[in-house]
Amino acid sequence: MGFFSSIFRSRDAPQNRTAGSGYAFYFGGSTSGKAVTERSAMQMTAVYSCVRILAEAVAGLPLHLYRYKEDGGKEKAIDHPLYLLLHDEPNPEMSSFVFRETLMTHLLLWGNAYAQIIRNGKGEVVALYPLMPNKMTVDRDSNGQLYYQYNRSNEEAPTMKGTSVNLRPSDVLHIPGLGFDGLVGYSPIAMAKNAIGMAIACEEYGAKFFANGAAPGGVLEHPGTIKDPQRVRESWQSTFGGSGNANKIAVLEEGMKYTPIGISPEQAQFLETRKFQINEIARIFRVPPHMVGDLEKSSFSNIEQQSLEFVKYTLEPWLIRWEQSIQRSLLSADEKPLYFAKFNVDGLLRGDYASRMSGYATARQNGWMSANDIRELENLDRIPAEDGGDLYLINGNMLPLNTGLPQSRKTLWEEEEQRNE
Numbered sequence: 001m002g003f004f005s006s007i008f009r010s011r012d013a014p015q016n017r018t019a020g021s022g023y024a025f026y027f028g029g030s031t032s033g034k035a036v037t038e039r040s041a042m043q044m045t046a047v048y049s050c051v052r053i054l055a056e057a058v059a060g061l062p063l064h065l066y067r068y069k070e071d072g073g074k075e076k077a078i079d080h081p082l083y084l085l086l087h088d089e090p091n092p093e094m095s096s097f098v099f100r101e102t103l104m105t106h107l108l109l110w111g112n113a114y115a116q117i118i119r120n121g122k123g124e125v126v127a128l129y130p131l132m133p134n135k136m137t138v139d140r141d142s143n144g145q146l147y148y149q150y151n152r153s154n155e156e157a158p159t160m161k162g163t164s165v166n167l168r169p170s171d172v173l174h175i176p177g178l179g180f181d182g183l184v185g186y187s188p189i190a191m192a193k194n195a196i197g198m199a200i201a202c203e204e205y206g207a208k209f210f211a212n213g214a215a216p217g218g219v220l221e222h223p224g225t226i227k228d229p230q231r232v233r234e235s236w237q238s239t240f241g242g243s244g245n246a247n248k249i250a251v252l253e254e255g256m257k258y259t260p261i262g263i264s265p266e267q268a269q270f271l272e273t274r275k276f277q278i279n280e281i282a283r284i285f286r287v288p289p290h291m292v293g294d295l296e297k298s299s300f301s302n303i304e305q306q307s308l309e310f311v312k313y314t315l316e317p318w319l320i321r322w323e324q325s326i327q328r329s330l331l332s333a334d335e336k337p338l339y340f341a342k343f344n345v346d347g348l349l350r351g352d353y354a355s356r357m358s359g360y361a362t363a364r365q366n367g368w369m370s371a372n373d374i375r376e377l378e379n380l381d382r383i384p385a386e387d388g389g390d391l392y393l394i395n396g397n398m399l400p401l402n403t404g405l406p407q408s409r410k411t412l413w414e415e416e417e418q419r420n421e
Contacts, residue, residue, distance in 0.1 A: 059101035111185035199277035
């Protein structure tokens, strides 16, 4: 009864709130008969490509810590200790790019990303170290409080010899993916293991097809009795097996006849199946097919729009998960109203040169961007203020809608000069 009672425990019992953290592959079995795990899935080129695209995109974006200003604006909080950890070096062993790339890979494969938070005596964050998701368990104690249990391995800490360590939520940066309980995420690879398993089976079939001479199996028929069929089989395989022996002319003696019994890859729609599985995997990670090398439905007219949709509908949800997890775990209660972390995606949203210049011209002529505002976006040096780099200008032929107001014939430049005097 103890086993069944643990399964059918009521939903409000805190011990069952993190059942998602124990979601397993059940030995990685799939309907295709191929074992699928996070590591075996990465051997698929489509999975590897999708994971690499998303991980490098998140790792390559500038990540800044900002401070709210009293006038409603924001400024970079360069003097805050957390700024250096997020932007440059989270720990002495890796850069910010490698750290975020590693955690994003964990998030895409296991559905969760964990990092241990190291604090000093003042409670300030001084380092962040990645933790393997497959060794982490999220659970609740008898009082209903969350805790993280990490099982160390001999490779990570030889002196600890596989001991478990319990960590408080304040000591763990946890970025969960899509899940059912809001606390832990489910592995996308585990949830889609049948689709990935089919792709692995198709790839293995293609490899064996070419290894067998790019020809289907068949039957050697002899009118009499063969004394040593094993020798005949091995002789045939050594002469005509393998891709290097493809299209050789066979000479059959003593009335022997070869009858193929397999079907061709075209009849089995082998190539179409493999192509569909690539799109299926790209669909799992919501990556546009053209980014994994499938350009069939891409053209010069729509590929830029697909790239913008990739930023908005694929990257943005992941970035929000990162930003809110950083806000929740790395900032104190007093700092949360004053600081926030934000990725800068402006570089990915930039259009071609002509489109950018047209947009800048509109913003400049309508007075909501100065020359220096534009030059900062283009990574150019600022124009000195005395040379007009910070002026906000509008066209001189624009007049107030209320014609009863007195209208000055002075130019905006003259008015600005008069104010400066």
